[in-house]
Amino acid sequence: MADTVPPGRYSGKRDIRTDAVNYAIELGAIEKTFAGHQVLKKVSLRVKQGEVCSIIGPSGAGKSTLLRCVNLLEQPDGGNMVVAGQYLAAGRSHPRRELLQLRRNVGMVFQSFNLFPHLTVLENIVLPQRRVLKLSAEEARERGAELLKRVGLAEKADAYPAKISGGQQQRVAIARALALEPKVMLFDEPTSALDPELAQEVLAVMKEVAASGMTMLVVTHEMGFARTIGDHLVVMEDGAIIEQGVPEEVMTNPSEERTRKFLSAVNR
Amino acid sequence: MEGMWAIILAIPYTLLVTAGAFLVGFLLAIPLALARRSKVAPVRGVAGLLIDLARGIPPIVWLLFIFFGLPLLKIKMNALEAGILGLGVVSAGYLAEIFRGGLLAVPRGQFEACQALGLGGWTSFVEVISPQALRAMLPGLATYFIGLIKDSSIASVIGVTEMVYTATTYARNSADGIYTFFAAAAVYIVLSVPFGLMARGMEARMQVSSR
Ligand SMILES: Nc1ncnc2c1ncn2[C@@H]1O[C@H](COP(=O)(O)OP(=O)(O)OP(=O)(O)O)[C@@H](O)[C@H]1O
Ligand SMILES: [Mg+2]
Helix, strand or coil: CCCCCCCHHHCCEEEECCCCCEEEEEEEEEEEEEECCECCCCCCCCCCCCCCCEEEEECCCCHHHHHHHCCCCCCCEEEEECCCCEEEECCCCCCCHHHHHHHHHHECCCCCCCCCCCCCCHHHHHHHHHHHCCCCCCHHHHHHHHHHHCCCCHHHCCCHHHHHHHHHHHHHHHHHHCCCCCCCCEEECHHHCCHHHHHHHHHHHHHHHHHHEEEEEEEEHHHHHHCCCCCEEEECCEEHHHHHHHHHHHHHHHCHHHHHHHHHHCCC | CHHHHHHHHHHHHHHHHHHHHHHHHHHHHHHHHHHHHCCCCCHHHHHHHHHHHHHHHHHHHHHHHHHHHHHHCCCCHHHHHHHHHHHHHHHHHHHHHHHHHHHHCCCCCHHHHHHCCCHHHHHHHHHHHHHHHHHHHHHHHHHHHHHHHHHHHHHHHHHHHHHHHHHHHHHHHHHHHHHHHHHHHHHHHHHHHHHHHHHHHHHHHHHHHHH
16 A cells, blocks of 8 residues: 555646545554654545444544544644545644535544534534534524434434433434534444444444445444444554454454454453 | 712723623633633633633732733723723633533534534534523623622722712812712612623523523
């Protein structure tokens, strides 16, 4: 795999790649250092259009940091990337317009849901549609109601986030991200804060989103999800990808001793 | 009795100074609190210095500076305006710190959700962050407002005819002038207690809802 993504192949906003495969995300030698501690060590990764890529690995491996680099919640110190056809190089500040374009293409779901607590469920989904997509209130509400139906929460439209379960909040958060019609969705341990039954209802929604053809990059501890829904599995440790491949193969027959250790620790 | 009546007539001035200073302070505190969070270190430094000046200089000195100092710069002001401005400057310092606390009470995840959704800085601040920060700040704001009702009496030194100024005038001119001070004290209590109850109620409600 090429170490960095050659910028020449892209011009402006349009992806003019000539390869047969279309990648929704290409990370080239991404580096990130926090206060002298290198958290990402030249991480390169490609995620195909419509693919579900799961990232697993021990705590502190840099999984969240890598995910947050993709939508520039975290600024990489080195490397470059192409996300949904947009070329972004590290080591320079990105103009507002570039950031907004990136974030329109990339949705994110957080471990802690991060719904806006002072707005109702429906208002949470309406606000970004109005401000980002500039839709009318009516249209935004209509689409919001449809999305709530899609995640099975039509009847909770007027509830405040604090009044619904964690699983329901996370499904609303997914609906809120989907409302902006992203090309890529990032999930950072979306079920880690949830009881197992509640986690299942969130995973069911994610499965449906995956089936709809969404490109998904998912940091998770849910081995079942990574195995059955995931197309690609990435194992990270200590700021680097130590192994990747078809989930079933990596899980049943890892080529790295460290992967084996991690898997047996998780499956215990 | 005449003294009592005068105190009652002075109540609007006490309220005007209090509300005016609070409003001026509120408006000045917003940019100060935001500057305090700036990514640019010198901006943070200057904001911190201004806040320290506003709070570090005694309010009475601020009032004297403004009432007697500004005319030297050919800026004309009557006592009421100077009182509102002076106490407003002091309030800006304290309110900026209350705002800062309120913004700190908003979880990081809220800012990140705004960024991830691509909401602009202004939209995020007005529609997402401020409502949550304001909620967290309400008890502090109410407490400061109560303090300001009482501190508005400092404006008496530059001749604003609020309650304490009025009481002092009467005390000087009559034998039982002390009673007008009792009356003034009673009015301060009556004005403060509702705000105190409101603040306590809000605090109790917030503790319940954050559980
Ligand atoms: N903002 C930050 N400032 C300083 N250090 C950070 C910051 N964010 C992450 N780190 C450090 O970077 C390392 C990787 O963190 P990261 O959150 O990416 O790990 P992770 O693989 O997501 O772990 P977990 O499974 O616990 O979520 C950790 O050592 C963490 O302490
Ligand atoms: Mg993490």
